[in-house]
Amino acid sequence: MAKVKTLWYCSSCGADSPKWEGRCPACGEWNTMVEERVPTKGLRGGSPVTGRQAVKSVPQRVSEIKSLNEPRIHMPSEELNRVLGGGLVAGSLVLIGGEPGIGKSTLVLQNILSIKTKKILYVSGEESARQLKLRADRIGRMSDNCYIVCETSLESIFEHIDDVKPEMVIVDSIQTIASDAVESSAGSVSQVRECSARLLMYAKESGVPVILIGHINKEGSIAGPKVLEHIVDAVLQFEGDRHYMYRILRSIKNRFGSTSELGIYEMCQRGLREVTNPSEMLLTQNDEELSGIAIGVTLEGIRPFLIEAQALVSTAAYGTPQRSVTGFDSRRMNMLLAVLEKRVGFKIAQKDVFLNIAGGLKVNDPALDLSVICAILSSNVDMAIPRGVCMSGEVGLSGEIRPITRIEQRISEAEKPGMNTIIVPRNNLKGIDVSRLKIRVEEVAKVEEAFRTLFA
Secondary structure: OOOOOEEEEEOOOOOEEOOOOOEOOOOOOEOOEEEEEOOOOOOOOEOOOOOOEOOOOOOOOHHHOOOOOOOOEOOOOHHHHHHHOOOEOOOOEEEEEEOOOOOHHHHHHHHHOOOOOOOEEEEEOOOOHHHHHHHHHHHOOOOOOEEEEEOOEHHHHHHHHHHHOOOEEEEEOHHHOEOOOOOOOOOOHHHHHHHHHHHHHHHHHHOOOEEEEEOEOOOOOEOOOOHHHHHOOEEEEEEOOOOOOEEEEEEEEEOOOOOOOEEEEEEEOOEEEEOOOHHHHHOOOOOOOOEOEEEEEEEEOOEEEEEEEEEEEEEOOOOOOOEEEEOOOHHHHHHHHHHHHHHHOOOOOOEEEEEEEHHHOOOOOHHHHHHHHHHHHHHHHOOEOOOOEEEOOEEOOOOEEEOOOOHHHHHHHHHOOOOOEEEEEOOOOOOOOHHHOOOEEEEEOEHHHHHHHHHO
16 A cells, blocks of 8 residues: 655645654744645646636736726625725635634625625535524525535535536635545645635636635634635634624735725624724713723724723732733833833832723724823823813824824814814824814823823
C-alpha cells in the first residue's frame, strides 16, 4: 500500500512545510502548524461548475479594457449597504464573520428574503431546511425566489448552482464545506483554502455575487487560514455581546469601498432592526447630573454620532493603582493621564482610573480625547459636566487641543439631540459660518481652557 504523503500547514497564513516547525517560517506565528494530507486530485484550470477547461486569458492594454459601470445590487438593509460601500458588487466574494449566536445567519436571511427580484440559492451546511423555515417564520418574511439546500459537498453545491442558475449565492458556513479534491476534513486549512478559491473562481467567471458566512476563533479573528481573508473581496465583522441587544457590523476589508464604515443593529424578537440614529442609543437617558460623564462627538467613516465617555477615579485601595479601559485604547488613556499630571497639575498617579465607552463600541477616533480627559477630571473633582454640553478635539502631549476633521458634520450631529454647547479646537472653524448654527460653539486651545469653560 502506498504511503500517504502529508504536509504541515500554518493555520494562520496557510504556508506549507515538509516537517513540523514550532514557528511558521512565513508569518512568524508560534504553534500554528497542523498536519494534513496532500491533495491528490482536483479541477486545476477547469471551470468550478462544469469542470471544462476555462477560456485562456489574453493580455490587454489598460487603454483597451472596457470599463462597465454596472449598478450595485441594492440590499434591503441600508446599514449593510453603507458598510459594503453602496451595495453588493456583481461577481464579488464577501465574507461575514462573527461569534456563534451573534446573528450572522439572521442578518443574511432577512436581507435575502426581502429581495423579490432575484433568484437566490442559500446553501446551509449547519442548519436543516426546517430550522431555516422556523427562523423565516420568526422574522416574518417569505420569498418564492429563495431556494434552500442543505449540503456540505462543494461538488454537489456546484451541481445545484448549475440546476437553479441563481443570481446570488450564500454559503453558511465556509468551515463546513468540503471538496472531494482535498483529502482532509471540513474546516481544515487546505479545505477552507480550496473551497473559497473555487467559489471565487465561480463568482468571477459568472458575475454572481457569493456571500460566505464564517466562524471566528477565540482571539476574535476569522477562523481558518489568513489566506481566506486575502482571497475574498470584502470582510465584514459582526460584533456585539450576546447578552445585550445591540450589534455592530464593521468593515475590515473592502475592495469596493471604505473600511471605516459602521452599521448598527438592534436584536429584536422579529430579527435585526436598523438603528438609524445611534446617538440616541448611545446616550444615557437620565435627568440626574452625574460626575464622570462626558459626551463626545466621534466619527466612524463619514458617519458622526454622539457617544458617552464614562470615567471613575478613586483612591487606590491596594497601593498599586489600577488602569482599566473598555472600548478605548489603554495606551492612549495612559498618555492622557500623563498630560493631566504633567501639563495641568492634577495628581492622579496614585489613584485608580476606570474608563468605559458606553454602548459597547470600540472607538479609535482621536477626537474623543477631549471628552475622555474631561470625564476623568469630572470624576476626580466630583463635579458634573453641565447638561447639554458636548466636546470634540484631539489632545496633544503638550496639552494643546489639536484640530480635527469634518468639524461641520460633528457640529450638525450635536444639534440633532438638542445639545446647546459644543467645545471644539481653536482655529478649526475656518470657512464655517457660525452665525447660522443653533448651537453655541466654544473654542479652546489648551486643556486648561476646556476645564475653565466647563467648571467656571
